[in-house]
Amino acid sequence: MKIVVCVKQVPDSAAKVVVENGRVTWGDAPLVVNPWDEYAIEAALTQKEALGGDVTVISMGGESAREVLKQALAMGCGEAILISDPALAQADSQATARVLAAAVRKISDVDLIFFGRQAIDDDAGVIPAQTACLLGWPVLSLVSVIRSLDPGARTVRVERSIEEGRQVVEARLPAVISVVKDIGDPRYPSFMGIRKASKAVIPAWTLTDLGLGALDPVISWPELMNPPQREVKTEMITGDSPQEIAEKLADKILGEKVL
Amino acid sequence: MMSNKIWVYIDQFKGRALPISWEAIGVGRTLAGQFGGGVTALVFGHQVEAIAQEAFHYGADEVYLADDATLSEYRPEPYTTLIAKLAGESTPEVILFPTTTRGRELAAMSAIDLKTGVLPDVTALNVQDGIIVVTRPVYAGKLLSKVQCKTRPQIISLRGRAFPKPALDPSRTGTINRIGAVLAESDIPTKVVDYAQVGGGVSLTDASVIVSGGRGVANNPSLVPPAGLGEKEAEIWKAQQGFKLVGGLAAVLGGAMGASRAAVDAGYIPYPHQVGQTGKVVSPDLYIACGISGAIQHLAGMRTSKVIVAINRDPEAPIFKLARFGVVGDIYAILPALTEAFGKKLGK
Numbered sequence: 388m389k390i391v392v393c394v395k396q397v398p399d400s401a402a403k404v405v406v407e408n409g410r411v412t413w414g415d416a417p418l419v420v421n422p423w424d425e426y427a428i429e430a431a432l433t434q435k436e437a438l439g440g441d442v443t444v445i446s447m448g449g450e451s452a453r454e455v456l457k458q459a460l461a462m463g464c465g466e467a468i469l470i471s472d473p474a475l476a477q478a479d480s481q482a483t484a485r486v487l488a489a490a491v492r493k494i495s496d497v498d499l500i501f502f503g504r505q506a507i508d509d510d511a512g513v514i515p516a517q518t519a520c521l522l523g524w525p526v527l528s529l530v531s532v533i534r535s536l537d538p539g540a541r542t543v544r545v546e547r548s549i550e551e552g553r554q555v556v557e558a559r560l561p562a563v564i565s566v567v568k569d570i571g572d573p574r575y576p577s578f579m580g581i582r583k584a585s586k587a588v589i590p591a592w593t594l595t596d597l598g599l600g601a602l603d604p605v606i607s608w609p610e611l612m613n614p615p616q617r618e619v620k621t622e623m624i625t626g627d628s629p630q631e632i633a634e635k636l637a638d639k640i641l642g643e644k645v646l
Numbered sequence: 647m648m649s650n651k652i653w654v655y656i657d658q659f660k661g662r663a664l665p666i667s668w669e670a671i672g673v674g675r676t677l678a679g680q681f682g683g684g685v686t687a688l689v690f691g692h693q694v695e696a697i698a699q700e701a702f703h704y705g706a707d708e709v710y711l712a713d714d715a716t717l718s719e720y721r722p723e724p725y726t727t728l729i730a731k732l733a734g735e736s737t738p739e740v741i742l743f744p745t746t747t748r749g750r751e752l753a754a755m756s757a758i759d760l761k762t763g764v765l766p767d768v769t770a771l772n773v774q775d776g777i778i779v780v781t782r783p784v785y786a787g788k789l790l791s792k793v794q795c796k797t798r799p800q801i802i803s804l805r806g807r808a809f810p811k812p813a814l815d816p817s818r819t820g821t822i823n824r825i826g827a828v829l830a831e832s833d834i835p836t837k838v839v840d841y842a843q844v845g846g847g848v849s850l851t852d853a854s855v856i857v858s859g860g861r862g863v864a865n866n867p868s869l870v871p872p873a874g875l876g877e878k879e880a881e882i883w884k885a886q887q888g889f890k891l892v893g894g895l896a897a898v899l900g901g902a903m904g905a906s907r908a909a910v911d912a913g914y915i916p917y918p919h920q921v922g923q924t925g926k927v928v929s930p931d932l933y934i935a936c937g938i939s940g941a942i943q944h945l946a947g948m949r950t951s952k953v954i955v956a957i958n959r960d961p962e963a964p965i966f967k968l969a970r971f972g973v974v975g976d977i978y979a980i981l982p983a984l985t986e987a988f989g990k991k992l993g994k
Contacts, residue, residue, distance in 0.1 A: 400923045400943045404788040411789065422924050480754070481763060507923055509784050509791075511766045513754035516722065520758040525835040526722055528751055544839065548918070549747045550849050551659050555840035556721075562835075568917045568924070605763035609779065610792040617949065623972045632973055633983030636955070637991055639971050643953045645931035646855070646899065646992070 388440030388538055391491055392431045392464065392501045393518075394424040396448050396455045397508040406613050420455040423503025425573035426566045431501045432463045433571065434536055440498075441465040445490050447475060447483060453589055460584035461576030468494075469591040474601060480509075482602035484517035489597040491522065498538065502565040504529055512565075519563035527558055531569035650686040650708060651739035652678045653799075655729070655753075656701055657746045658689070659720070663697045665811060666744040666852070668704040670804050672812035673771065674742055675705045680773045681739055684708060688732070690725055692718035695822075702820040705812050709820060714827040719838040720748050722755055724829040730759035731828050733799060740778065743803040753803040763795040769808040778802070786923035786946035806851055807929050850921065855901030855932045856951070858921055859977075860944075861908045862937020862958060863888025866978045878913075885914035891981040892936050898988045904928065904948075906938045922947035936977045940965030957981070 398404060402416030420428075431442045444459035446452045447470040456467035470490055475482065491497050500519075505512030519526035532546040534555065544557040548567050576584070594600070624639065626632040640646065654674040656667040674685040684707030689698045691713065698709040712728055729752065733741065741756065743749035745767045757764035770781040778800055784791045795801065850856060864885035871880040889903070896903045904921040905914070921928055923943040933951035938944060940956075940963055948954070949968060956969035957977050966972045973980055988994075 398785075400786075401941070403942060404785045406789055411785075479763060481757060484758065507786065510782075510786060510927075511764075512750055513757075513764055513766055516751045516754040517758050517764075520726070520755040526751070526755075527836070528722075529747055549659075550664075550851070552841060552843040554838060556836055556838050558836045568920075605757075605761075605795060605797045606765070607794055607796060608791055609794065611784075612790045612792070614783075614787060614790050614949075617968060619954075619968060619970055621966055621969050621972050623974065625973075629975070629979035629983040630987075632975065633980060633987040636971060636973060636980075636984060637987040640932065640953070640955065641991060643932075643970070645953050 388434060388438045388498050388536070389494075389496050390431045390435060390440060390442045390499045390501065391494060391497050392424070392427050392442060392444045392459065393487055393514070394428065394444055394446045394455050394459060395421045395506045395508075396446065396452045397421045397506055400507055406611050409611065411611065418451060418454065420458055421503055421506045423505060423507070423566070425503070426568055426570050427501040427503045428459050428462055428464065429573040430533065430564070430566050430570045432574070434499070434533065438536060438538060443468065443494055445470060445487070447471070447478070447486055456589055457584040457587065458576060460587050461580035462574055463577075463580060467587065467589045469589050470597070471591045472593045474594055477604065478602065479604050479606040480511055480513050480517060481605050484514055484521055485599065485602055486594070486597060487514065487518045488521040489599050490592065491518070493592070493597060498560050499536075499543070500563045502563070504565050504567050515563050515565035522561075522563070524561050524563055525558040526563045526565070527556055528565045530564050530566050533570070649736075650678070650683045651681045652683065653686045653688060653733070653738045653741045654706065655688045655741065655743045655749060656697060657744050657749050658691050658694060658697055661691060661694055661697070663700055664744060664746055666746060666806040668811050669806065669809045670742045670744045671701065671705045673804055673809050675812065677740055677773070677778070686710060686738075688729065690717050690728060698822050702818045703814050703816050705818070707820045709822050710825055711822050712825045712827060716827045716829065716831050716834065721834060721836050721838065722751050723836060724827060724834050726752055726755040726759060727828045728825075729756045732825070733760055738799045740800045740802065743801070745803040745805050750803050753801050757801045760799060760801070762797040762799055762801060764801040764803070765793050765795055766803045767805050768802055769805050771802070783927070786927055786943070787949060788946050844918065850902045850904055850919070850926045850928055853902035853928070853930050855896070855899045856904045856921070856928055856930045856948075857892050857896040857899065857901055857934045857936065858904030858906065858938060858948075859889050859892040859909055859915070859936045860906035860938030861912060862939075862977060863892060863909065864912070864914060865937065865959070868978075882913055885909065885912070888937070888977065889915055891977065891985070895934065895981055895985045895988070898985050898992065898994055899932070901930070901932070906941070906944045908941070935965050935969075936981060938965055939963040940968070
């Protein structure tokens, strides 16, 4: 199996993210592997261990994104590729999907691509489906379990987690899979893995390397704002017994006319 | 035929439309008021003509109805191919999708097929000089981003409960245009094999009331776990007793049960209940947080709830800053009393 995992570097989920002078800042919070993508790495490594083959991790970003690639290598991915180009600084989802699809074509003979369900910075969750669409491959999104992966029959069968419950879907390979948390907790990097990753030479591909010209943006972002401050006056409910507190609180809630 | 500039995709599962689709028709009507013309609804499935009638009742003027066995279960490939064909033959200005798992995916893929931009999970929308500018939360709502699409059609998916559901008018009718499927079964690379309902309760993202539990639900010193349990099992057992109380209150209020990431990570409750940045982002009318301190990643997932109530032993818990009403106390004592009080007052 030849597997590709796509990862993104994002501010940690505990970061206090604010806009200052029109720019996003997150203080001294660290940049990390997008939490959903850690599950994608785990899913890819699990499949490789079961069936053999190799896992290549790719990330589109600036030089700092080498750090997330190193973490993926330390977890067990065999190769890493950074995709970095000044022209991608303001890439929209369509441009990102085009770049990732081109990278997968360049890697060639890929059987499966794993993504996390969405990135916790832009929360768009459209890249897996868009990349699949550009490659002309089926997409299996929000996958919670990989039931079977059969390289001989060229099929993959998964459970998807949808609003209504769990759906079992089968697709032909090659395919694109986006995963949710149920797929299995990501492993920690091993000591040997960390040593290997620290010495790894990570190539950087530009748009030219991918054979892509300028990617005209189809989206613009005229403004980024802090959300309006929530004006809440907190009323503390007290009483001599739980019953008295409950009685008062229930009346207060009913008074808000939200039930 | 199909001269309308505003199209709305109607999401259905097993032949039943999701009500969030009607919210999208409501937005479609507002836009039609600005762009002129009517609203065209796209209804795909098998034996789904009743949904077309419902779409008229909620405000559609015309329905493109693709009723075919190959469309019986949603699959992205045949559905998106159909949208691309229809939109390619016409010139819609806007295609609206409800942000369901299916709607978001179709919006994403349609944008690729139609070489245009997609604005997913939008919570507000304005028209300025004929251009739609949307607002979408990013960083799980820690920030808001205004976004616009430079190309046509503008593909937008709308977050559930962010826009009002239009009133039902059973006397409204419209025109049905029947269309065939584009892909033959043999050309479709996926097959739906099975489906199982999970939980069966109210879904978090649709719920108007959510009662959530955090790590605090395991903190009842007076509970004695059954003999023979290890330390971790005993903790989980205690937490499950706590979540029974959380679930009891949710049930009497007709709501859904949520949880913090800490509670999910500790193994107290399965992941589909998780509210927060790496769980579900929710916006109910009433959110009751029980034993949840209010980590930033949890607050990001529920901060737009209309009325927030916090019950916690720690008076310094950050959750109280967002709460309209707060109780400093033991959820094991308060929750049963509150469930009983609501039971009485709501006549249940």
